[in-house]
Amino acid sequence: MATAKKSTLDRRVAVKTILGERGDTLLVTGLGSSCYDAGTLDHPNNYYMWGGMGGAAMIGVGLALAQPKRRVLVITGDGEMLMGMGSLATIGAEKIRNLSIVVIDNELYSETGMQPTHTSRGVDLAGVAKASGFMTTGTVSTLAEVKTWMPTLYNKPGPVFLDIKVNANRYPLSIRLRDGVHIKNRFREALLGSAAFD
């Protein structure tokens, strides 16, 4: 398999571009760099994972089913998505209409020493999503392309899957918020008001 040209897109630029148009979207992040990226743009509608690798997409499913009128966006990494690849089959089968998944794909396990993931060896996550029954899927590697995907991510009937190839840039851990109970309760209170504590 031919190796594609390495992307020069910076992950933080991609995430900032996407979240800049979030509106009232509910966000779930996978653990690691995706969590830190979104943490630089903190919001009460963000639920961050610091563990539970492989679970981000399915947290998005439960949230999307509970909040059918809101868009739910999952932003996660390629390693995290590979660990939860079965969930792409579940989501495709269930046709979750208000769910979009974005994989920030640097083809590396950057938290554990920059080991290559399977996406560096040709495994095509968007292809898996497409074969699983997602309504719209794609792989992009430039900021201009990311911008063209905004209406799809936020408005098109889901499930939507976008794999964004990025470069290997790493950033220092920027988010201090890591108490799970607080992250959960803040999210619920912002979304549900006083009903969060019924």
Next chain:
Amino acid sequence: MKVTKKPAAPTWPLDIYNVFKKVGIRQIAYVPDAGHTVLIKSCHADKAMRAVSLTTEEEGVAMLAGSWLGGDRGALLMQSSGVGNCINMLGTIRECRFPLLTLVTMRGEWGEFNPWQLPMGQSTAKVLDDVGVVVNHVNDAALVGETVFAAAMMAFQTCRPVAVLIGQRVVGFKDWSK
């Protein structure tokens, strides 16, 4: 001519369904088990519920964390062999203090014929306890409904993971000696 009366279908699966309605369960996540057949069918038939078939049980743990974030109550149905697939994700439930109601139909105990079911079946309660899940084991069909109700109350009112292990004595076992 000798007439054999067909045994009445067990009522405990519908007892569970009625508890689900009473406590407002809206999302059901499951990996099928023969013991949960009737319950799964009832949940799929209920328009107020969304029953989601999973590829592996840990998906359901994550899904129900998401359901709680969005304001829905849910329940995870699985066989005891699926419990082992959930352990790390249950750590997330514990750390964030999410409620979780899970109903586990047991294999690898009372009358089991398949030796491969024993390692997980005999460890189910222990590993759940180790990862911080409150475990209720029920071996009397008449007590299944109230046990699930009590488990649901504890799970959703204290924000803790609670499992009901439905014993193989309740579910029934195959007699492979014939």
